Amino acid sequence: MSSKLFLSLLGGLLVSHAAALPAPQGLDFDAILDLPPAPTPTIAVGVLSQAVVVNTQAALSSVVAAVATEVAASAVNAKRDTVCPTQPAGSGPLTTSPDTPSAFLANPAYSQAALGATVPNGYTQVYSNLNASTSTVGFEHCRCSGT
Numbered sequence: 001m002s003s004k005l006f007l008s009l010l011g012g013l014l015v016s017h018a019a020a021l022p023a024p025q026g027l028d029f030d031a032i033l034d035l036p037p038a039p040t041p042t043i044a045v046g047v048l049s050q051a052v053v054v055n056t057q058a059a060l061s062s063v064v065a066a067v068a069t070e071v072a073a074s075a076v077n078a079k080r081d082t083v084c085p086t087q088p089a090g091s092g093p094l095t096t097s098p099d100t101p102s103a104f105l106a107n108p109a110y111s112q113a114a115l116g117a118t119v120p121n122g123y124t125q126v127y128s129n130l131n132a133s134t135s136t137v138g139f140e141h142c143r144c145s146g147t
Contacts, residue, residue, distance in 0.1 A: 045124055105131060 044050050089099045096107045104110075114129040 043126070045126060 094109045096104045119125045
């Protein structure tokens with residue numbers, strides 16, 4: 001193979017590879033590295049309920065400030081003059097009719113699916129079939145029994 005052909009193939013390969021690289025995300029890594037470490041959560045296993053103390057006044061103040069900032073920013077950027085379009089109904093083996101929150105909660109198919117689910121080997125079931133949600137840093141739906 002001639003060196004000209006080899007160099008043109010190599011150049012084409014490099015250009016095509018460079019085009020496939022992801023675009024930079026523009027993250028401020030200095031600000032990220034300056035953040036304090038996230039707290040390590042402790043999740044009780046085998047406990048039916050757990051009391052969590054929440055400073056509601058501080059949480060409310062924080063939410064009100066965030067919403068006020070967001071509303072002010074959105075008012076500056078654009079005015080929403082249109083109504084959001086209706087979204088299509090769900091599909092699959094577990095559909096709910098009528099498509100309302102109360103009908104969704106009352107649909108026994110979801111409870112049956114939750115109660116019939118098996119826990120994978122090596123994991124401990126923490127909860128099942130609850131009409132609730134949880135949100136915490138580092139929450140694990142299943143905790144490996146080896147750790």
